Amino acid sequence: MGVRTMAGKLTKRSVVLRGAVASMTAAALLAGGTATATPARPPSRLRGPTGDLTGRQRAEWFEGQRHLEMVMRRLAPATALAAPAVRPAAVSDVGTVQHVRRISRDTLPAQGSSEQDTQVEPDVAVDPNNDQIVVAVFQQGRYPDGGSVDPGYATSHDGGVTWKHGNLPKLTKAVGGSFARASDPAVAFGPDGSVYAQTLPFDSNDCRNGIAVQRSDDGGLTFAPPVLAQDDTSCSYFNDKNWIAVDTFASSPHVGRIYSVWDRGDQNGQPIVLKYSDGRGATWSSLINVSGASSQGIGALPLVQPNGDLTVVYDRFSGADTEVAQTSHDGGLTFDPAVVIGQFRGSEPSDMRTGGLPAAAVDPTTGHLFVAWQDTRFRSDGLNDIVLSSSSNGGATWSALAKVNPDAQSKGIDHFTPAVAAYGGFVHVTYRTRAGGSSPSLYVGMRYRGSADEGATWGAELTLGAPSDLTYAAQAGGKFLGDYMGLAASANAVHALWCRSAKPPVSEPYHQTAWTGEVVK
Incomplete structure (x- = not known):
């Protein structure tokens, strides 16, 4: 998705800002300076050369600060904490990798x-009534300054062996829709x-942006035109990093309810907000503030529990950066007050x-909940492990962080x-x-690790396909x-x-x- 810089150019995270951050940070450290992992606090009202910043500009400011924090942590790592010992599981608990294959390719002009011939940021879901039906979505034709030409989808009705793919219809102008x-x-x-x-559709020449939902009634083979759960034309607001979940539990008083969550940048902050639909996505509730109007958040994920409770997990970077x-x-x-799962140190x-x-x-x-993220706390080289926390009481309390990947820091991965x-x-x-180090590898691998006992022990790490x-x-x-898979x-x-x-x-x-x-299995 995109946000406007103060010069008016559309971008999610300004390429100029990110490059400048890396250059300034590296230069400062080489000159004997120090780096801090705490981003600067914004003034109460951000202003650009032509006046108050728009919602998009403010969103960019906060994301740029968060990127600065992450780069600083890479270049000036903190003292490593002792990682908890993880007992490997039996090989029989691991499973077998099958059906690794390409399921789609961007063919839109x-x-x-x-960037023609690019697909990014995929998601996938399995039908709770029939695990042979699997549906995936992804961006197609990524723009370097935010968003894509049109998202696509791919569907399997044989458990992932064969796939059919298409473009989400009537969403962007490339496929007969109204958004850029x-x-x-x-x-x-x-x-x-x-x-x-x-x-998340938006225009590149004005401030219109929103949240769109498209329904399929044939198992993901075709999709209807979009319904806009949110449609903003004011430059004061920008909707970002959305996610969706549906209550599928017969035991829930809200079975069938669809939840859309996202962060909504404005002059006061970047709060996490929500809308729900009890009409199969045709109509939507009024806007509900989850986190508080002046909070700063991103990456909201709705988790529906079997009793109908809804837990929203997100990254809160008001003050300390915490999950x-x-x-x-x-x-x-x-919503109950926020419960801290752990500090983000990625x-x-x-x-x-x-x-x-x-x-x-x-x-x-x-009904148990699990949250994972990339984190440097168990290392002294500034590289990331994957850490995991769980909750067995509906998100009221969370376990200590555990390291998921099996390799030691000495491997430099x-x-x-x-x-x-x-x-x-x-x-x-x-x-x-x-592979990290002063000259990181051009090749990026895909790995899987599974646990048969909710993360107490883990099977061997498996490789998924060839590297990127x-x-x-x-x-x-x-x-x-x-940003996600x-x-x-x-x-x-x-x-x-x-x-x-x-x-x-x-x-x-x-x-x-x-x-x-x-x-x-």
Whole structure:
């Protein structure tokens, strides 16, 4: 998605800002200076050369500050904490990797500065009534300054063996819609097998932006035109980093309710907000503030529990940068105060955008919650591990952070952009890996690790497919494989979804496609 810089150019995280941050930080450290991992506090009212900043500009300011924090942490790592010992599980608990394959490729014509033949930021969901039906969504034709030409989807009705793909219709101008671009696709199933694809559409020449939801009634083979859950034309607001979930539990008083959450930048802050639909996405509630009007948050993820409670997990960077959870017991109308899961201590290289956002899941059989993110706390080299915390009491309290990846710091491997899923007491985590050091590798791997006992022990780390070659990756404030990936679990398997860059079949600058793999117990 995009935000406007003070000069008016559309961008999510300004390429200029990110480059300047890396240069200034490196120069300061080489000159004997020090780095701080605490971003500057904004003035109470941010102003640009022509007046008060718009919602988009303010969102960019905060995201730029958060990126600065991550780069600082990479270049000036803190003292490592002792990592808890993790007992490996039996090999029989791991599972087998199957059906690793490309499921789609961007074939939309380039629009202006878009990077043709790029797909990024995928999500995936499995039908709770039929685990053979799997639906994925992703951006297509990424713009370096935010958003994509139009999101696409891919659908399997045989458990991930074969796939059909298409473009979400009537959303952007490229496919007969009204918006210039769209970003941040997410997907969820309803209790009746309906599929809901959610995106963030916006215009590049004015301030219009919103939250769109498109429904499929044939298991994800086709989608209806978008319904706008939110439609803003004022420059005072910008909607960002959305996600969707549906209450599919017959035991819940709110079964069938669809929840859309996102952060909403304005002059007062960047609060987490919510709307819900009891009409299969055709109509939506009024706006509900989850986090407080002046809070600063991003990366909201709604988790519906079997009793109908809703927990929203997000990154709160008001003051200290922490991962927090807020729970509603009345279908999203009101929320308990935020509970801190843990401090975010993730880092990021200057040449790559990794997201640094939380991943979260609920086990539909137990109601237990899981949150993962990239973090440097157990290392002294500034690279990331993947850490995990869980809650067995509806988000009221959270476990101490545990390291998921098995390799030691001496291996020099960076781990980032996790995804997490859970089902039947099994917890599944995927993440990207990259050899770090002063000259990081151009190749980024995909890894999976599973636990049969809710994270107490872990199976061996598995490789998912061939690595990405960053030479041909999309560009968005650095090499960009996406701020998030998809992972969805059922009783018998877990489906991973990621975007992989590789040498194109013909000479062109970009080639990044959607891939899937299945781990079967």
